[in-house]
Amino acid sequence: MTTTIFGHRGIPVKFVENSKTGFEYLAQNGEAVEFDVHLTKDNVPVIMHDEKLDRTTSSNGYIKNFNIRDLKNVHLINDINRQQQPVSQYERIPTLEEVLEIFNHTNIFLNVELKTDYLSYPGIEKIVLKLLEKYDLKPQVVLSSFNIFTLQRLYQLDHTQNLAFLSSNKISKPHQFMTDNHLKALHLDRKAVSEAPILQRIWTVNSENDMNKAFKQQLGGLFTDDFEKAKQLRDGVE
Template sequence: MSTTIFGHRGMPVKFVENSISGFEYLAQNGEAVEFDVHLTKDNVPVIIHDEKLDRTTDSSGYIKDINFADLHAIYLVNDENRKNQNKIHDEHIPTFDDVLAVFNHSNIQLNIELKTDQFEYPGIEEIVLNTLKDYDFKQPIVFSSFNIQTLNRLYQIDNTLNLAFLSPFKILDPEKVISDNHLQALHLNYESLSETNIEQRIWTVNDEEQMKKLFSLQMTGIFTDDFEMAMQLREKLGN
């Protein structure tokens, strides 16, 4: 089994994270992508990692407190050009539809993380699933969250979904967690890797030695900021 390599928020080593340019590059050169969904004040699903705008845009405040029309006037930035307050190719925070359109009809596998660990975003599960009905993806979509209730609600809506629980902590009985919550996999950080035969995808792996170990273990998947480097290493090792 070959370990699937997910571009974490696109390809942050070359493009600002969760940007359309990064996603388009991945669509042409990668095999899988991970991104994060939040809801604006008026319930528009948008793709950004943090609950707040401060780190990756030229503005501040919480996504949940801003209507989409106002959010669309905000530009993405990265740490280097933040010092000069320059914009990134006039790129805005993309909507869920914007990103789905990039990967529509492709062989890219999607991992959609619902960012509900700090705010619940009532109704986000239905909104995400209803939006997906307008698109066609050839690979099964993985839905992940740090919030087990979010995954339970997804299961109640559609019991065929591919669900994965995110955790930064070591899980003592991973098989039971998967069985009790109708999960397909666990998404763990490298330090929390579980020595079992369950499906695991590990985040966020940018170190070559860690990648080598995970490839040798034939891990289900890894998330990385540099999917090209990871794919080259996997090919070299013959995984």
């Protein structure tokens, strides 16, 4: 099995995480991407890792307390020594629809994580699925979450979706767990890899040693902040 390399939040070693610029670069040079989805106050799905704006933007507060119109005035920033200068006047928080537009008509594999492990976003599953229906991407999409109830709701809404459970811990009886919850894969912390012959992808893999170990184990995928380095190691390019 060839290990698929996912650009974790785009390619943060080169562009600010979860930026349109980073996603556009990956669409041209990568093979798979991972990003997280939250809902605004007016139920627009947007892409950011954290529930709050504080770490990666020029503003602060919870995404869920802002309307999309207000978020359009917020700049992304580099999370390096908490730089306050915006990366670019054009780098703003992307919506899910804007990101899907970038990857539409590409062969990029998308991991769309519904970020419901700490906050509840009522209706997020239906909203995301409805938006995905607009694009010809379903064979290229896996929907993931740390929240098993989110995945169960996704399955109830559409039995055909490709679902994966995120966990920082090893899963006991992984085959049974996956069958019971209609999962196609487990997305595990790199220290929680299962010995069972199942489809598993690991996060977040940035050291060459951990990358090479994943390739040797023939894991299904890995998530990394530097997909270019990972591809060079996997493909044996100096």
